[in-house]
Amino acid sequence: MSVKIILEKCSGCEACITSCPFGAIEMRDGKAFLTESCTMCGACLEACELKAIERTEQEIAAEATDLASYNGLWVFAEQHKSSISSVTLELLGEGRKLADKRKTKLSAVLIGHGVKNKAGDLIAHGADIVYVADDPALRDFNDDPYSAVLTTLARLHKPEIILAGATAIGRSFIPKVACVLHTGLTADCTSLDIDPENGNLLQTRPAFGGNIMATIVTPNHRPQIATVRHKVMKKADPDPLRKGDIIDIKFNSQGDIRTKVIKTVEDLTQVVNICEADIIVSGGRGLGDPKYFALIEELAKTIGGAVGASRAAVDAGWMPYSHQVGQTGKTVCPKLYIACGISGAIQHLAGMQSSDVIVAINKDPSAPIFNVATYGIVGDVLEVVPLMIKKFKELRG
Amino acid sequence: MNIIVLIKQVPDTSEVKINRETNTLIRDGVPSIINPFDTYAIEEALRLREKHGGKIIALSMGPPQAAEALKEAVSLGVDEVVLLSDRAFAGSDTWATSYTLAKGIKKIGAIDIIIAGKQAIDGDTAQVGPETADVLGIPFVAFIKKVESIENGKMIAERMMEEGFDVVETSLPVVISVVKEINEPRLPSFKGKMKAKNFKVTTWTAKDIGADENLCGLKGSPTKVVKIFPPTPRGQREILSGTIEQQVEQVANKLKDQMLI
Numbered sequence: 001m002s003v004k005i006i007l008e009k010c011s012g013c014e015a016c017i018t019s020c021p022f023g024a025i026e027m028r029d030g031k032a033f034l035t036e037s038c039t040m041c042g043a044c045l046e047a048c049e050l051k052a053i054e055r056t057e058q059e060i061a062a063e064a065t066d067l068a069s070y071n072g073l074w075v076f077a078e079q080h081k082s083s084i085s086s087v088t089l090e091l092l093g094e095g096r097k098l099a100d101k102r103k104t105k106l107s108a109v110l111i112g113h114g115v116k117n118k119a120g121d122l123i124a125h126g127a128d129i130v131y132v133a134d135d136p137a138l139r140d141f142n143d144d145p146y147s148a149v150l151t152t153l154a155r156l157h158k159p160e161i162i163l164a165g166a167t168a169i170g171r172s173f174i175p176k177v178a179c180v181l182h183t184g185l186t187a188d189c190t191s192l193d194i195d196p197e198n199g200n201l202l203q204t205r206p207a208f209g210g211n212i213m214a215t216i217v218t219p220n221h222r223p224q225i226a227t228v229r230h231k232v233m234k235k236a237d238p239d240p241l242r243k244g245d246i247i248d249i250k251f252n253s254q255g256d257i258r259t260k261v262i263k264t265v266e267d268l269t270q271v272v273n274i275c276e277a278d279i280i281v282s283g284g285r286g287l288g289d290p291k292y293f294a295l296i297e298e299l300a301k302t303i304g305g306a307v308g309a310s311r312a313a314v315d316a317g318w319m320p321y322s323h324q325v326g327q328t329g330k331t332v333c334p335k336l337y338i339a340c341g342i343s344g345a346i347q348h349l350a351g352m353q354s355s356d357v358i359v360a361i362n363k364d365p366s367a368p369i370f371n372v373a374t375y376g377i378v379g380d381v382l383e384v385v386p387l388m389i390k391k392f393k394e395l396r397g
Numbered sequence: 398m399n400i401i402v403l404i405k406q407v408p409d410t411s412e413v414k415i416n417r418e419t420n421t422l423i424r425d426g427v428p429s430i431i432n433p434f435d436t437y438a439i440e441e442a443l444r445l446r447e448k449h450g451g452k453i454i455a456l457s458m459g460p461p462q463a464a465e466a467l468k469e470a471v472s473l474g475v476d477e478v479v480l481l482s483d484r485a486f487a488g489s490d491t492w493a494t495s496y497t498l499a500k501g502i503k504k505i506g507a508i509d510i511i512i513a514g515k516q517a518i519d520g521d522t523a524q525v526g527p528e529t530a531d532v533l534g535i536p537f538v539a540f541i542k543k544v545e546s547i548e549n550g551k552m553i554a555e556r557m558m559e560e561g562f563d564v565v566e567t568s569l570p571v572v573i574s575v576v577k578e579i580n581e582p583r584l585p586s587f588k589g590k591m592k593a594k595n596f597k598v599t600t601w602t603a604k605d606i607g608a609d610e611n612l613c614g615l616k617g618s619p620t621k622v623v624k625i626f627p628p629t630p631r632g633q634r635e636i637l638s639g640t641i642e643q644q645v646e647q648v649a650n651k652l653k654d655q656m657l658i
Contacts, residue, residue: 327410
């Protein structure tokens with residue numbers, strides 16, 4: 001696709017300039033001009049009443065892939081220490097729906113060591129086929145061998161779509177897989193759909209710190225690959241009677257392995273991975289003193305949640321970086337997010353505003369956190385949180 | 398040791414606001430900055446140079462005004478800067494960007510380490526580092542929070558993961574991406590600022606780096622943006638009233654009703 005200005009039709013009214021999310025339209029010699037910043041998104045098309053901006057379909061002739069020879073939807077089944085990550089089950093839930101829509105099969109690719117007994121869980125959660133590469137050399141996540149397994153399999157079976165979690169692991173090695181297969185990759189998607197006309201995967205993701213959403217397609221390359229955020233897709237209820245095929249993959253460890261994991265160190269300050277938590281209680285600078293994080297921890301413990309922190313609290317050294325929620329930390333999407341003494345800088349909102357229910361506690365009624373809050377309490381966090389702990393304890397018996 | 402730092406000029410997204418009437422980004426007066434994650438990459442390169450000697454080249458792809466970001470890198474202490482700028486690069490997705498950067502890197506020559514920020518704050522993809530490594534045919538290690546050692550053609554570094562960190566050994570040359578935990582970026586010195594003022598930024602076009610125009614820009618991009626729209630505003634919003642006790646009670650009951658607690 002390409003966007004161009006039809007100079008004969010352009011009156012120089014400048015109406016298109018403000019419509020451009022990328023600031024890519026300038027006036028030159030009294031006519032609109034698309035600068036290098038143009039991403040051909042087409043947001044300007046509607047702004048022009050004179051229809052002087054046109055979008056043309058432009059095929060990539062050089063790399064025309066035989067699209068019809070690809071079929072099936074794959075999910076990369078991520079596991080830690082032989083336990084399947086929750087994002088994998090979420091992807092199987094969503095993948096099942098998309099595969100049914102596309103009338104195709106859903107497969108899972110499970111890579112690790114001592115993981116074969118988990119293949120049944122993946123089938124119960126919706127997979128028709130599970131490819132298992134079980135080998136001591138695959139025990140720890142490592143970019144080279146993991147991408148080798150996935151790319152070799154993808155070349156052989158030609159799936160139409162590959163989905164992976166937008167986790168540290170997924171975001172580390174999936175780009176290499178996409179690059180080796182020379183296809184498109186869309187990171188960090190929050191919604192997926194199939195275009196009924198052409199079977200393209202419609203991949204929607206936030207950009208500009210969550211200020212805009214973009215829908216992205218990979219029209220001429222296969223497989224279409226996307227990483228998907230934690231918690232935005234719904235797990236299917238497992239059906240232990242579901243039938244599927246388990247296919248063993250032999251891993252050839254003779255390949256080129258240039259990186260190796262010497263050891264893995266668990267972060268002991270972090271009991272729960274905040275990306276996977278259903279409930280997060282976060283604290284910010286509004287607590288006034290790092291010692292009051294004990295209150296946040298107690299509130300979290302009361303309702304079985306994980307502890308998060310704003311960037312300001314992390315930068316001040318009150319909490320380790322692994323707890324940071326926001327654009328420069330982790331993006332989370334829990335069922336319940338309680339923000340305590342967090343003003344809601346845009347970079348924090350970008351990391352938590354898609355949570356299902358948000359409770360905000362802040363003494364400043366004009367704090368931006370209240371713009372995204374489901375329930376807002378204007379008050380001193382040190383007064384509100386202890387009351388909350390007490391009340392929650394009562395309700396939970 | 399020769400180091401390349403990949404940098405991107407981005408709009409300061411913390412300053413970006415939405416025009417609620419037209420649902421577009423208001424970019425007027427939004428400053429362009431070096432992608433904040435890249436400042437950690439620059440700082441790490443400076444520290445590695447202090448320890449191991451060598452030269453740092455900052456490389457960027459972007460419109461001509463991205464030269465400003467490279468000049469800022471000069472003020473921080475990098476030795477050379479190269480801007481890849483060509484109309485043919487417009488509309489690049491991460492694959493086409495990585496191809497173009499890899500071509501630029503090959504023209505620069507022998508390199509030991511290429512450092513990128515974890516991701517850029519405008520696109521947030523975290524893909525250009527790993528994809529560039531793949532086009533170059535060298536390894537990639539993401540999310541580095543500490544470089545422990547570099548010796549005998551190998552680097553040992555700590556990679557931040559969701560549940561802790563991995564200690565990873567990799568052969569050189571390598572592309573790494575760094576997280577903000579790795580260091581505290583310095584501010585430009587007065588001398589650095591003076592040097593940057595009149596620094597001539599080397600600019601290379603597609604032809605200069607021998608890039609195939611079919612693989613650059615929009616033409617070379619496997620992904621296409623088909624729609625841009627504002628995020629759906631969040632639904633029901635309640636600021637509660639009454640005493641603090643009453644408000645807490647209301648919230649607790651609502652959460653209980655929704656089976657959240």
